[in-house]
Amino acid sequence: MSAVPELRITLAGSERAVAAGTTAGQALEADGRTVIAARVNGEPRDLAHELADGDVVEPITIDSDEGRAILRHSTAHIMAQAVQELFPEAKLGIGPPIENGFYYDFDVAEPFTPDDLKRIEKKMQEIVKQGQRFARRPVTDEAARTELAGEPYKLELIGLKGGASEAAEGAGVEVGAGELTIYDNLHPRTGELCWKDLCRGPHLPTTKVVPAFKLMRSAAAYWRGSEKNPQLQRIYGTAWESKDALKAYLTFLEEAEKRDHRRLGAELDLFSFPDEIGSGLAVFHPKGGVIRRAMEDYSRRRHEEAGYEFVYTPHATKGRLFEKSGHLDWYADGMYPPMQLDEGQDYYLKPMNCPMHNLIFGSRGRSYRELPLRLFEFGTVYRYEKSGVVHGLTRARGFTQDDAHIYCTPEQMPGELDSLLTFVLDLLRDYGLDDFYLELSTRDPEKSIGSDEIWEEATQILREAAEKQGLELVLDPGGAAFYGPKISVQARDAIGRTWQMSTIQVDFNLPERFDLEYQASDGSRQRPVMIHRALFGSIERFFAVLLEHYAGAFPAWLAPVQVVGIPITDEHVPYLERVAEKLRAEGIRVEIDSSDDRMQKKIRNAQKQKVPFMLLAGDEDAGKAAVSFRYRDGSQNNGVPIDEAVAEIVATVRERR
RNA sequence: GCCGGCGUGGCUCAAUUGGCAGAGCAGCCGCCUUGUAAGCGGCAGGUUAGGGGUUCAAGUCCCCUCGCCGGCUCCA
Missing domain, CATH: 3.40.50.800 (Anticodon-binding domain)
Incomplete structure (x- = not known):
């Protein structure tokens, strides 16, 4: 036996002995181009990571999701280096990988111009060509503070270490929960330090192995995601494992642009947004009207068959109703301002149909024999969306919900939710969407009302109904509205984009606030449970999703001219x-x-x-x-x-x- | 709401960087009478988003408003 100490590691499922000091890259015999990082005991690591006894080592390839994220993160570093070489006064924000790409935020005096992006991209090419080495270096908080004294945003992140997930989305890639590390970019021959960044890693072995990237656009973004903070300039880019993969992505973007419902809506003469009417308010032309009517007619028929009763409610109401429902407390900013009528009485355009439906429920005494009572309406609502968010039919200021409220006994709720979810999915399939997953949004303690027990119970019932469908279930912690948990149906369209479609929400708030009651079989008065549900969400938005899904080529039953x-x-x-x-x-x-x-x-x-x-x-x-x-x-x-x-x-x- | 970009006939785009607003498609009127993605000719259509300013002269430069686009924040 030699004197060199050995380590036992697990590689590709089998145990092996290697010399002490062996790196993950050596153990994997990684070429650094296809295998660009390693997973050691489940944690992603650089190829240069030295192994310890008992480590389980797996390769991360550049064309896997994890590998692409590392590639993109490294490319973000290269971009930041290029920016700081061209704009030495630029201060660094954060620069994480995101779906299909990456970004990096900078504090600069002047926003970047398209011309600047070209210069930055060129500088990045040079850095890639040089083949600088990414070298990891652990540092103490103190040392990091000294080294990064000129980077105020990084200093702020160091102060937030451990709470990085709360610091900002994406901040976790800068500072992990454990020790701080800095990545140095070293010149391949001289070893000279070219650039460095506070970063958790891992990274590619060198800049040379970035196969294909492109800068996409620049835009402002609030530091740490809060509109109270200053805006930084964000540059978005994309990076891929091959030139072909980049090209395929760019082709995908072109395809998505061709399918844009705003473009198809004009080309096919379906709808428009006349300036004279106002931002976010659509008119449907005859051909769009035909499609919409076909959609609505079919939906109406199916709802009728499923035991819904149809109601109609007005578009405006006294403010008192929305005080009662709580909407004015929570959502006043999103409502059109009131008009004063009848000696100072405030009237509002309605942003929700539910209070009106509650009034219908409460219009007379209700018997348990009537439950579940399902009130359905194509209810047009108005929400004052901020000017920057209005977007074609998908984010409009006036739109029509296929809205229903179901009033039932607590015992009926599980069965009702189960059949409801089946109904919703079946109907969506009839419109040609068939690739779904479900999302369960749970309580945000900061923004909610009601007791823990009641939330827990309702969430559990929703979860069971969701699981019964056998679809993928994704959790959305804290994503619920203030009054109860929700399931939403997410649909993937013909080119793989996901859209939130139907929502099913349990509501503990409104039955209480409206003092809704029914008389039970034992003669006692009971509070019904209320379920809100919309299938299309908004008809306009659903119309847009179908238009993009079909790229304008609607199936014959929906086609305006068949x-x-x-x-x-x-x-x-x-x-x-x-x-x-x-x-x-x-x-x-x-x-x-x-x-x-x-x-x-x-x-x-x-x-x-x-x-x-x-x-x-x-x-x-x-x-x-x-x-x-x-x-x-x-x-x-x-x-x-x-x-x-x-x-x-x-x-x-x-x-x- | 915030940052940046943009706004020329219904649509897509020109107009020497301050010097007569123009083309294709669509529309209308004719001719052609035709077998699976554009036949030919003519006519009409613009207070250059709206308002103000600079200038001998503004589509072009400056300011305000509106709208659109890309992000951020928000989304009951």
Whole structure:
């Protein structure tokens, strides 16, 4: 036996002996390009991390989620170095990896210009080319304070160490819970210190192994996420394991831009936001109106079948109602300011439907036999969204909720929540969304009312209902509204983006505040449990999500124009009109293009309008009482007998395919 | 609300960096009569987001307001 002490480590599931002083990189025989870091006993570490006896070592590859996060974090450092070389007065904020990229915040006198970003990107290329080494160095708090005396924001983070998660989102990458470390960027040959940053790591072995990155944009961001703090200048970038992966990401962004509902809404003549009306207030044009009505009609039918009763309530009300509900206490900032009527009486536009529904419940004595009582309304509400957050149909100032409030006994609640969740998911699937996960939002003790027991119980019932669906369940601690816990349904769209859709909330507050009661079978008066639920959330927003999900190519049952008849020459218009009559008799939305455009142009127009069915007819078809299909995907089916063509279209629409 | 960018016919974009506001598409009127993504010709359309200022002269420079875009904060 040699005198060199040995360590026993676990590598790829099997035990091995290695010499003392072996690094994680050596043990893994990492090339530093594909395997760029290690997980040691579950913790991510640099490849240069020296192993200890009993360590369990696993590789982290650059194309894994964890690997990309390390790559992006390292790229953020490179960017910060570039910024400080070009702008020596820039002070560092934080610079964490985020989904699809990274950012770094800087305190600079002047905001960055697009031109500055180009210069920074160029400087980053130089740093990457140099191949500077990332070297980890533990420091004491005291030493860190001395070294970083010129970086006030970093000093603040050192002071918050341990409470980093509260310091700011992303601050955890700067200061971990344990000892402080500084990462030095060292020149590959001279070993000279090029730059350093307070950072928990781990990092890539060198800057050279950054395969592809791009700076995306700059914007202001509040220091530590609070609007009370000064704004720093944030630069967003992205970095990927290969040039192809970067390119794929940029292509994805382009695709998302093409699907933007604001763009498609104008292109397809669905809706608009006239300046004359005001920010965040949409008008639906006839084609958008058709889609919206088809969505609403189907939803109405399903709700009817599921035992909901339909109510209507006004858009404005005296302030007293929202004092009673508590909305004025909690959400006054988000409400339109009041108008004074009737000798100083304050009236508000309603931001919520629930108080009105409660008044309906309370309008007469209620029996346990009526429960669960399910009140449904397409209720239009108005919320004064701050000017900077208004965003097309997804964040509007006026919108319509498919809102329902369910009043039931405590015993009925578990069953009701269970069937409700099934109902919600089924209905969303009918609209073409089928990839879901659930989120359970729990109490924020700072911002809530009610006893611990009642929260605990309601949360548990919601959790059980959620788990029963067999879907992924994500926790959202502290995410609940002040009056009760909630489940939300998150849907992934056709290009993998997630949207919050339906919400189901238990409410302990309102039945109390409105003193709601029913008479139980034993004659006693009992307080009902109240469940709020919206399926689309907002119809406008759901419309936008579907528009983006389908990229404007709605399934036939929702398409504003389901069929366009295209005559080969003008002479075939009457023939197509007769076909159209048969379709209209079946409730199909059909138009005949009798403009003086050429047939090819008509096809192009229908194609651009994303019409599901084009029916062409010329002498060949007319001669055998047939039509020729051109489908949205460009494929054809020629010489189809009229009755068969009608049946095919009707079936597609009826079956909501 | 905060920071930055932007605003020219319905849409997409020009206009020598202060010197006569122009094109394509869409629209309207004709001609063409056509087999699976743009036939041809003509006509019409703008107080350059609105208001104020600088200047001999403003789409262009300055100020205010409105709106939009990208973020931050917020989102019952």
